[in-house]
Amino acid sequence: MALSLLRLACAAALVPAALAQIIVRSDPEPVATAITVDGLDFSDAGDVTTATLKGINFGCKCYPGEWCWPSTAKWNVLNATVEGRLRVNIPPGAVCHNTLTTPLGSLNTYDAAKCADVQQNWENELWHTNHPTSELWTYFTNDTCRPTQNPTDSCTLGYYGVYVIMATKAQHVKAGIDFARRNNLRLIVRNTGHDFIGRSTGYGALIINTHSFQNINWINSYNGPGGYTGGAVTIGAGVQGKTILDAGHARSPPVVVVTGECPTVGIAGGFVQGAGHGPWTTLKGFSADNVLSFEAITASGQYVTANAAQNPDLFWALKGGGPASFAVILSVTMKTFPDLPSTGATLYINTTHTLDPNVFWDGVGTFHKWSNHFVDNGLYVYFEIFPFTFRIRPFVAIGKTSAQLQTIIQPFLDELATKGIPHEFNMKSFPTFYDLYVDLFEGETPGSSALTGGWMFNHKDVATNNGGIIDAFKTVASPRSDLVGLMVGHLFNPGYGAPQSNSATHPAWRNATDFIITILPVPVGSSLAQKADLQNVLTNTMDAALRQASTSGCTYVNEADPYQPNWQSNFWGSEYPKLRLLRLKWDPLGVFYAISTPGTEGWEVIDNGTRLCRRLDL
Structure with a gap:
């Protein structure tokens, strides 16, 4: 939604009409150079504000209404520097509400035609990724300003940032980084909003949108x-x-x-x-x-x-x-x-096949028993476990014929047949992987609110404790009598044929077999106490069951519970100490922040998910 700064009527960040007369610089596109850390200069960094919570002293980022919040003149200069591409952040559903309330003031936002567009596209991935700040999954926005049929419903900015730079050039990105550093603002870098754990949104932040960098x-x-x-x-x-x-x-x-x-x-x-x-x-x-x-x-x-x-x-x-x-x-x-000729396959077990939970879970366990075999033969497998729904869509055999894939999968199919487990199986060959991808992979459905966790199982786990893994799956599926959990699984091994890593990833991934994403839906409108309860269930019941069934000590940085214990070791293992030192070297002030990333141990988001602060006693 292209509302400019001129629409924001509030004293803290009012942008006068004189903004239109500011002369915009037009510097040539910079060329990256071999800058080393010795040349970095943080002497222009802004001062912190302070806060005390439960006897702990914090130094905080600057937020609207505080003495340190940039003046109108400063925002004007930033807007000129980014060639007029600074915007007030309007959440995607705000056009269905009469009024948007933000830390900077209120806006009249209702637009019937645009509201209809939002409602039509709320489950459209590309629609969300093309929006300046939308999150595909809404939990970490505080579920604010969702589409509604009642325009009088409350609409606040929630945990979204307040301004967004719609960057089209490298200079725009640099200007946003410099402005955030000099004014001690929380900075968010947002590309698509395809983010399970809220790292591309943040209360009171300046957002840099890099989605236009399409070269x-x-x-x-x-x-x-x-x-x-x-x-x-x-x-x-x-x-x-x-x-x-x-x-x-x-x-x-x-x-x-x-x-x-x-x-x-x-x-x-x-x-x-x-x-x-x-x-x-x-x-x-x-x-x-x-x-x-x-x-x-x-x-x-x-x-x-x-x-x-x-x-x-x-x-x-x-x-x-x-x-x-x-x-x-x-x-x-x-x-x-x-690209290579490829073969794909699908397999389903659901209510059209059985209503017996023992048969259903026996089918899931039989599949998982063969997961080492699948990845050891070069396959990738994507699957989902929902209530009485087990979907493998697809088995992916890149560079393999249908006969070769059939040979790999046949022992699994034979075991299903021997056990009398009903199922549907289909296989299809493609001239390229691309053709397989277009035909068999499905988009994801955005717009819902959920907590996300996950864990990796290695070859040893599957070989020696497959039954324990399936018991853990059952706990995830039904963590409490009033709750239902979901799972999305991925069979892959980044160490297949290339066991040595040249990246900062956890070394344990080089013997991986299965990575499971756990999902716990959160009702919209849940109280802080309800959210805390559900987070506790995800961390200490669902994901705890997976951790206890595994020897890997490993999970995936972008698709896991950021509040899990020992996240440093679980995300990066023995690589973490080096990463922490590098973070202190390249970003000693914490200009960048994302939850549970290297060097963020002292940082907390306090005041009910709003202010980002660093403990001063560490």
């Missing part, structure tokens, strides 16, 4: 540092998975990169900073393992190249070391691979 530049033979000489592609920060797969398929011959399974995931930002897994991961490792170079902007506002030769420590950290932790990525250069 794709193909490289036939990479000759940069690191010794790799094959095909590559440079991808802008806003490019999504389906976009790059479409572009690769149009090449002659077709090529692919390691993307996520969901079409709307942005590749070059938080995805690769969290490792990045998808259908090619068993064969080629994480997306992070396939990065050749980054162009980025540091917390001090410096343009940098990070690769095997320039800033190699930053290069390593950006590859799986945590989203929003070390620098803002402008582009990533990744390896490409020839």
Whole structure:
């Protein structure tokens, strides 16, 4: 929604009409250079405010209404620097409400036509990712301003940021970083909003939207540092998975990169900073393992190249070391691979096959028993476990014929038949993986509110404790008599054929078999006490059951419970101490922040999920 700053009528950040007369700079696009940490300068950083909570002293980011909040003149200068691309943040559902109440004041927002558009598209992934600040899953926005048929319903900004820079150039990103640092503001970097755990939203924040960075530049033979000489592609920060797969398929011959399974995931930002897994991961490792170079902007506002030769420590950290932790990525250069003929298959067990829970869970357990076998034969498998619904869609066999996939899966199918477990199985061959992807992978449904957790099971877990894993699945599915949990599973092994990692990812992933995402729906309008109760169930019942059934000690940075105990070890293992030191080196002030990422131990979001503060006693 294109409401400009001129629409905001409040004393704290009123932007006068004179804004239109400000002369906008037009500097040439900068070129990243080999800046090292020795050249970083944080001397212009803003002062912190203070707070005390339960006897603990905090130094906090600056928020609207406080003495440190930037003046109108400062916001005007920022808007001029970003060439008029600073916007008041309007949540996507606000157009269905008469009034939006924000920390800066109130706006009249109702628009019947736009409200109809919101209601029609609330479950449309691309619609959300194209919005300046929308989150595909709404829990971490505080479920504010949802679409409604009653325009008088309350609508507040919730945990959204207050301003957003719709960046189209690197200078716009730098201006946002510099402004946040100089004024001690909470800074959020948002690409698509495809975010399970709230890292691309934050109360009172300045948001930098990088979604317009859509450049794709193909490289036939990479000759940069690191010794790799094959095909590559440079991808802008806003490019999504389906976009790059479409572009690769149009090449002659077709090529692919390691993307996520969901079409709307942005590749070059938080995805690769969290490792990045998808259908090619068993064969080629994480997306992070396939990065050749980054162009980025540091917390001090410096343009940098990070690769095997320039800033190699930053290069390593950006590859799986945590989203929003070390620098803002402008582009990533990744390896490409020839696309291959592929075969896919689906399998379903649901209420059309059985109403017996013992039969249902026996089918799930039989499948999982064979999961080591599947990944050891180079497969990727995506599956879902919902109440009386077990969906494998799909088995992915890249570079394999239908006969080869049938041979791999047949022992599993034979066991189902021997046990008399009814099911539906289908298989289909495709000329390329791309064709398989378009046909068999499904988009995700946004707009709901839920807590997310998860855990990885390794080869040993499956081989020695498959029964314990299935018991844990049952706990997740029914964690309490009044609750229902959901699961999304992924069979892959980033160590298959390439056991040595060159990224900051947890070493335990190199013997992985199954990564499970746990989901606990949260009713809209839940009180703080209800939310705390559900968080406790997710952490200490659902995910605890998975942890107890496993020896891996590992989970995935972007799709797991950020409030779990020992998140440092569970996300990064032995790599964590190095990552923490690098975070202190490249961002000592905490200009960037995302929950449960390296170096954030002293940071807390206090005052009921609003103010971001750092403990002063640590």
